[in-house]
Amino acid sequence: MLKYLSRRIASSLFALLVITFIVFLLTQLSGSPVDALLPDDATQEQIDSFIREWGLDKPLWQQYLTFLGNAAQGDFGTSLKWPGQDAMGFVLDRMPATLELGGLAILMSVVIALPLGVAAAVYKGGSIDNGAQIFALVGQSMPSFWLGIILIWVFSVWLGWLPTSGMGSFSHAILPAIAIAWFQISALARLTRSAMLEVLDVEYIKLARVKGVSEWSVVWKHALRNAAVVPLTYFGILAASILTGSVVIETVFSWPGMGWVAIEAIRGRDFPVVQAVIIAYAVIYMISNLVVDLLYVVVDPRVRHG
Amino acid sequence: MTHTQETPLLEVRDLRVEISTKAGKFFPVNGHNFTLNSGETLGVVGESGSGKSMTAMSLVRLLPKHAARVTSGSIKLEGRELLSLSRSEMRKVRGRDIAMILQDPQTSLNPSFTVGNQITEALRLHAPGPRSTLRERAIEALRKVKVAAPEHRVDSYPSQLSGGMRQRVVGAIAISCAPKVIIADEPTTSLDVTVQAQYLRLLKELQEDTGMGIIFITHDFGIVANLCHRIVVMYFGRIVESGTVERIFAKPAHPYTEALIAAVPKLHGHKGRLRTIPGSPPPQSEQPPGCPFAPRCEMADTRCFTELPPTVDADGDGEHLASCWRVAGQ
Incomplete structure (x- = not known):
C-alpha cells in the first residue's frame, strides 16, 4: 500500500514538473517581455540593461532552471496589472473564494447525484429513472454560462429571490453553484446508475438476498460499496474541473475567485499572474486526484492488499 | 432415508x-x-x-x-x-x-468485505449477539466446512482465497445459522x-x-x-x-x-x-x-x-x- 501511494505521489510530482516546463515554453512563445514591459521609445541601452537584469541573455535551459527554482519557492515575480502585488500571493488570496464556491458545487453534485443514480438503477425503467435521464440530458446539453444567465434571469431578475452577482452572504453562492453543479450531477448520476446496474446483476447480490439481508442494505451496502469505484474515479475529475473550471461562471457572476483573476490577467497580458494561476490549478488537480487514490485504498480491499 | x-x-x-x-x-x-x-x-x-x-x-x-x-x-x-x-x-x-449455495464461487462472495464480515452478517440478522461471539461463531462455521486456519482466514478478503476455498466459505455462510x-x-x-x-x-x-x-x-x-x-x-x-x-x-x-x-x-x-x-x-x-x-x-x-x-x-x-x-x- 505504501508502495502504491509513493508511486502515485511520485507520478504527480513528475506531472507537475512537466507542467512547469510547458508553462515556461508557452511564455517564451508569447513574445519577448522587452516589448511588453518597456515603452516603445526605450533606448538600446535601456533594453540591454533590462535584458541583463532579467537574465534574458542566458541560454534557455538556464532561464528555465531559474524559473523552476523561483517557482519552487512560490516566487512568480510581481504582477504587471496590479503593480506591487506578488503574483502567487495575489492568486492565493483569491483561492478561498474559489474553494467556497467549488466546495458548495461539489457537495451539491455528490449529495444529489449519488442517490439519484442509485435510485435510477434500482427502479430501472420507472419514473425516477426516466426523470433522471431527462434531468441529465438537459444538464449535459446546456453550456454552464448560458444556464447561469438563465438562472439569474429567473431567480434574480424575475422572482427576485437571490442576488444577481458578487460575493457576500451564502445566498450569493447558490446560483453560481447550481450553474456549475448541474452538468456534474448529470455526469455523476449517469455513471453511478450504470455502475450500479452492473453490480446489481452479480451473484453476491443474490447471495446477500438469500442470506435474508434487507433490500436497503443490499443496495446501499453490498452494491454501492462495489459500484463506488466508478463514480469515485470520476469524482477526481469532477472536483478538479469544478475548482479549475469555474473560470466562466466566476465571470458570469462576478465572483472574485481565481477564475476571475485568470481572465483579468490574460486580458492584461499579466504573465506572472497567469503562470501562477496555471500552476495553482495544476496543484489543485493533482491534490484532488491524490485524494481519490487515497479513497481507493479505503474502498477497495484489492488495492489495499494487492 | x-x-x-x-x-x-x-x-x-x-x-x-x-x-x-x-x-x-x-x-x-x-x-x-x-x-x-x-x-x-x-x-x-x-x-x-x-x-x-x-x-x-x-x-x-x-x-x-x-x-x-x-x-x-x-x-x-x-x-x-x-x-x-x-x-x-x-x-x-x-x-x-432455508439457506442457499450458489453456482459460482468466483462471484458469489462480495469482494469488498472480509469473509468473517459476510458470515457474521447472516448471524447478526438471524441470531444476534455481541461482536466477539459472532466472530467466534464465524470461525466455528469456517472450521465446520474444513477451512484451514479459520482464525486467520476469517479476516481474509475473497480475492485472497482459492476457488475451492471460496465455495467452502459460501458453504459456511449457508450453514452458519443452522x-x-x-x-x-x-x-x-x-x-x-x-x-x-x-x-x-x-x-x-x-x-x-x-x-x-x-x-x-x-x-x-x-x-x-x-x-x-x-x-x-x-x-x-x-x-x-x-x-x-x-x-x-x-x-x-x-x-x-x-x-x-x-x-x-x-x-x-x-x-x-x-x-x-x-x-x-x-x-x-x-x-x-x-x-x-x-x-x-x-x-x-x-x-x-x-x-x-x-x-x-x-x-x-x-x-x-x-x-x-x-x-x-x-
Missing part, C-alpha cells in the same frame, strides 16, 4: 411460475409437486433451461422482479405456507430456515473434479451432523447417484419423473431419464462413443400440445405429440412417479 407419515420438512404442491415477455407467457416451473424430509437429499436434475434454478429461486421467493412470478401452488416449510408470508417474514426465513433446508444450485460446477469430490463429501458430513434437508440442483447424474436419496427429473419446466435413486437408476420409467443415465460416462464397461440425446429442448416460447420431449424421443408415437401425458405411479407403490404415455398408456 426417512419415510415418515408426519409433515414433511418442505412440501411443494402444484407450483407454477410464469414469465411474461413480449413474446408471450411461459412457465419455467409448471405444476411441480415434491417433498423433502429432514436429513434427506433431493436431487433436481435436468438440462440447462429446464427450470431448475427458477424452481430454487421460487422456493425462497427471489424470482427476478417484474419478469417472473408464482401464479399458483403452495410451498410449505414444516406446514407453514411460505407464499402467504409478508416480505419481512420471508426475509427471516431466508438464511435462517438452516433446516439448504438449496445447493450446482455448487460444484466450476470446481476441479478433486475439489468437487471433497466438497460433496463435506456436504454429506454436514448433513449427517445437523439433519438438514438438501435440495441439490445439478445436471450431472453421476453426482446424483452418490449424494442423493431421491431424484426429481425436470424437462422443459415440468417434472417428468421422480422417485428414489435406487428405483430410478435401476428402472427409469421416462425415456428422458433413461437417456440422461446413459449419457453418464462410465469408468468400466463398454468402450465407445458416449451416448448423447439428439436435438435440443423446444424454445420456451413454444408450448407444444403434447409431451415436450416427444420430438427427441425414440419411442414417441402420435399420441405423444398431441396429448400431454398424465403423471402416474410407475411401480404401483407411490414411490416412483413418471409422466409418460409409455407408462400411463398400459
Whole structure:
C-alpha cells in the first residue's frame, strides 16, 4: 500500500514538473517581455540593461532552471496589472473564494447525484429513472454560462429571490453553484446508475438476498460499496474541473475567485499572474486526484492488499 | 432415508411460475409437486433451461422482479405456507430456515468485505449477539466446512482465497445459522473434479451432523447417484419423473431419464462413443400440445405429440412417479 501511494505521489510530482516546463515554453512563445514591459521609445541601452537584469541573455535551459527554482519557492515575480502585488500571493488570496464556491458545487453534485443514480438503477425503467435521464440530458446539453444567465434571469431578475452577482452572504453562492453543479450531477448520476446496474446483476447480490439481508442494505451496502469505484474515479475529475473550471461562471457572476483573476490577467497580458494561476490549478488537480487514490485504498480491499 | 407419515420438512404442491415477455407467457416451473424430509437429499436434475434454478429461486421467493412470478401452488416449510408470508417474514426465513449455495464461487462472495464480515452478517440478522461471539461463531462455521486456519482466514478478503476455498466459505455462510433446508444450485460446477469430490463429501458430513434437508440442483447424474436419496427429473419446466435413486437408476420409467443415465460416462464397461440425446429442448416460447420431449424421443408415437401425458405411479407403490404415455398408456 505504501508502495502504491509513493508511486502515485511520485507520478504527480513528475506531472507537475512537466507542467512547469510547458508553462515556461508557452511564455517564451508569447513574445519577448522587452516589448511588453518597456515603452516603445526605450533606448538600446535601456533594453540591454533590462535584458541583463532579467537574465534574458542566458541560454534557455538556464532561464528555465531559474524559473523552476523561483517557482519552487512560490516566487512568480510581481504582477504587471496590479503593480506591487506578488503574483502567487495575489492568486492565493483569491483561492478561498474559489474553494467556497467549488466546495458548495461539489457537495451539491455528490449529495444529489449519488442517490439519484442509485435510485435510477434500482427502479430501472420507472419514473425516477426516466426523470433522471431527462434531468441529465438537459444538464449535459446546456453550456454552464448560458444556464447561469438563465438562472439569474429567473431567480434574480424575475422572482427576485437571490442576488444577481458578487460575493457576500451564502445566498450569493447558490446560483453560481447550481450553474456549475448541474452538468456534474448529470455526469455523476449517469455513471453511478450504470455502475450500479452492473453490480446489481452479480451473484453476491443474490447471495446477500438469500442470506435474508434487507433490500436497503443490499443496495446501499453490498452494491454501492462495489459500484463506488466508478463514480469515485470520476469524482477526481469532477472536483478538479469544478475548482479549475469555474473560470466562466466566476465571470458570469462576478465572483472574485481565481477564475476571475485568470481572465483579468490574460486580458492584461499579466504573465506572472497567469503562470501562477496555471500552476495553482495544476496543484489543485493533482491534490484532488491524490485524494481519490487515497479513497481507493479505503474502498477497495484489492488495492489495499494487492 | 426417512419415510415418515408426519409433515414433511418442505412440501411443494402444484407450483407454477410464469414469465411474461413480449413474446408471450411461459412457465419455467409448471405444476411441480415434491417433498423433502429432514436429513434427506433431493436431487433436481435436468438440462440447462429446464427450470431448475427458477424452481430454487421460487422456493425462497427471489424470482427476478417484474419478469417472473408464482401464479399458483403452495410451498410449505414444516406446514407453514411460505407464499402467504409478508416480505419481512420471508426475509427471516431466508438464511435462517432455508439457506442457499450458489453456482459460482468466483462471484458469489462480495469482494469488498472480509469473509468473517459476510458470515457474521447472516448471524447478526438471524441470531444476534455481541461482536466477539459472532466472530467466534464465524470461525466455528469456517472450521465446520474444513477451512484451514479459520482464525486467520476469517479476516481474509475473497480475492485472497482459492476457488475451492471460496465455495467452502459460501458453504459456511449457508450453514452458519443452522438452516433446516439448504438449496445447493450446482455448487460444484466450476470446481476441479478433486475439489468437487471433497466438497460433496463435506456436504454429506454436514448433513449427517445437523439433519438438514438438501435440495441439490445439478445436471450431472453421476453426482446424483452418490449424494442423493431421491431424484426429481425436470424437462422443459415440468417434472417428468421422480422417485428414489435406487428405483430410478435401476428402472427409469421416462425415456428422458433413461437417456440422461446413459449419457453418464462410465469408468468400466463398454468402450465407445458416449451416448448423447439428439436435438435440443423446444424454445420456451413454444408450448407444444403434447409431451415436450416427444420430438427427441425414440419411442414417441402420435399420441405423444398431441396429448400431454398424465403423471402416474410407475411401480404401483407411490414411490416412483413418471409422466409418460409409455407408462400411463398400459
